[in-house]
Amino acid sequence: MKVVLILLFLALAVAAPIVVVSDYWHNLMVLAVVYAIATLGLNFTLGLTGQLSLAQAAFWGIGAYTSALITVRYEVPFWIGLPAAAAVAALFGVMLGFPSFKLSGHYLAMTTIGFGIIVRLVLQNWQELTGGADGIGGIPAPSLGVLDVDNNFKYYYFALAFLLILALVAYKIQHSRAGRAFQAIRENEMAAEATGVNTNRYKLIAFLFSALYGGIAGSLYAHSAGYISPDTFSFDQSVVFMVMLVLGGSGSIPGTLIGATLLTFLPEWLRFLKSSYMAVYGAGVMFMMIFFPTGLWGLLEMIYGKLTRRPVEVLSPLEKTEEATAAKSPVETRKSS
């Protein structure tokens, strides 16, 4: 089943820009991929580890600006800009990880929001470094030797390759000892620590990966857009990333991809609603969150579970003496990792 879904997803992803020809939509598709990478990053902190980080757009912006500045000012290729963006963002990520040792919930959220605001203000006001409100233009397209990735159609496949690799890495991490450590922290931090998980260390690692992915997404964004300015990397955008993650399915990789894609295209699909589109969009998000807090992926899993109902029959030693009636409803199960 998993294989079928992956193949289906790949088929759709590869076919999309061929089926839909307009450059406008191709641009959105590139954006969807960029957003997906950034949201995959947020999945490490918020989704897996349960750390309320509202700074994802700041990491995205740090990555975009690092890559843009280096390639424009020092005329180095994208292939130096990208790792630099990732590294600088990751550094800030680790920095933001330290407050998470002692802070959680609202207090951590406020700290991350504060960080995001500082980043945007620096981008806006440090004219000499960042160009201030004028932004940075003339960001070069990535070059693959003979080929330049200089239009949206090519860029889509270019970015998609990154997304697939990064999604695979995220998948491997999630289904490993490290992934379990992250999730243990989210589920019950004290128990995680008392079971042998170095919670501080793993929080730092979560923030590091979150920022790393955000930084890569930022670089990819900058070199596709050709021009960036501080307004893009605002708190509002961090909220968008959070909604993409939670709506799609916090803690799940397919959920993340669905959420990012959907929320990139939904504003376009709802355009026919003209001025009421915002209200419908907002109401839709609220509806999903109230009735399906596990997100779209959670909803799909639930439907799948109901379609493949199996009664539970085995009893454990604690129940063996009572003539426990067989369970009436299927107990929630999930693929173990």
Place this chain on the structure above:
Amino acid sequence: MEILKTLQLSKHFGGLKAVDKVDMTIKKGEIRALIGPNGSGKTTILNVLSGIYQPTEGKILFKGADVTGKKPHVLVEHGMARTFQNIRLFPELTVLQNAKVGQHARTESDLLSIIFGLPKAKAEERHIEEKAKQALEFVGLLDKHNQLAKSLPYGQQRLLELARALATEPDLLLLDEPAAGLNPHETEVLDALLVKVRDRGVTLLLVEHDMNLVMGISDYITVLNFGAKIAEGTPEEIQSNPEVIEAYLGKEVIHA
């Protein structure tokens, strides 16, 4: 061999002496019970021993090494594990995943080997799965390994916490009211399991209110009241100790 030794261990919360200069020595292979009225400091002392609280004064020696003030995950590496009074499972993870977390401190695959799928990481993952399944089988939960922890009934959740603690391969297991909320039959099953755990070489320190369990299973009992140790001895000695009786039942006042 002394596996755990506390020297004048104290924990104060402001003016409140929750744990007051407690000296305790536990031998390897013992089943030691820690009893006392509510509020006598039993859970606090467990929290100090397991690193969740820093002691205000005193020392903790584990297998001869000074572990005073070390963080809980470090203590797990040393070989100390614990369960909680109010169950602290990972509810949205499966039974098997809960147990696997227990193996975290016994393994070391770093992220690079995980990302590149190196054979070392894969071998370790198989090892983790095996050990986790062994722990689940020991408590009788192996058949439920794919269920979410939150879907287990209460008694089985307690067993899962025990399995998770056993998966850390401890030398000393601290149990905080493991029988709380269990019916008499479930308590019997727990009793038998704990004896089996001890027979495998794990030392047990158990905080418990269920006197049948305590008297039946313990080699030695330490009694606390108001944070201080008021008695220590075999079950028979403790049962007839007047100070213990007074702590639980109060003193009879005779009016002339």
